[in-house]
Amino acid sequence: MQLDHRSILVKDLEASIAFYRSVLGMDLLRTSGAPMTGAWLGADGKDIVHLNTGPTEGLGHVKDVHIALRTDRFAELIDALEDKSVAFESWQGEAGAVGRHALGFRQIYLQDPDGYWIEINDVDPGRKLRTLE
Template identity: 45%
Template sequence: MRHTYRLDHFALLVRDLDRSVAFYRDVMGFSPIERTGSANVAWLDIGGGDAIHLIQGDFGATHVTKDTHVAVSTADLDALVAELDAGGIPFTDWPGNPGRIGVHRNGFRQIYLQDPDGYWIEINDHRPPTV
């Protein structure tokens, strides 16, 4: 049987919860979600009903590479790149060229940046066809 899914949330293990919340709030523009519960977990709204959970804990065994990344899409990649440039926030294309916007083989543009724990984030202007 075929099921239909949509992203609900993704979770990242982080070293310093406050530092990571500040990055995802101030750089990425995600909105904190007020929740009760554990002091070592924060939720942020990434848009469209989707969320990120940041969980502070033992980061020791975590291995981060660019191949394992989170990708989000934005309607105005040029405005975002201008904000990153103005804020001195580094980004690259897929090969790692600083300050370059890459073009995916399917034609959409993309950049990559890292959060405070080294997780890679792809930001692109990919808009899949509506069904």
């Protein structure tokens, strides 16, 4: 079994699309609704996040509830975030800090325009992923 995508509610669809495209480098794969009320973004033609317009009040964004991404261009991403003045932090909340997961890979956390937390992990070639069996 694999995760297909994560669906989230957003206040401003255009602002969220711009964030996921310009900050995280995702592709806009398709939209839905007339007028547009939803959008799928991803990479390599695969869905990662599905944005839907809707009420976001009371969602209570906490870091433990997040979207986790992995990249083999971690250092480039950090440079791009700094160039764009996009705030990020370690798990512990240290602003501008790159943390290290207990398994050894580097990671950061940032928030999208609606306050959703996004965890970004460096690729660790020796990391074994658990599978459901």
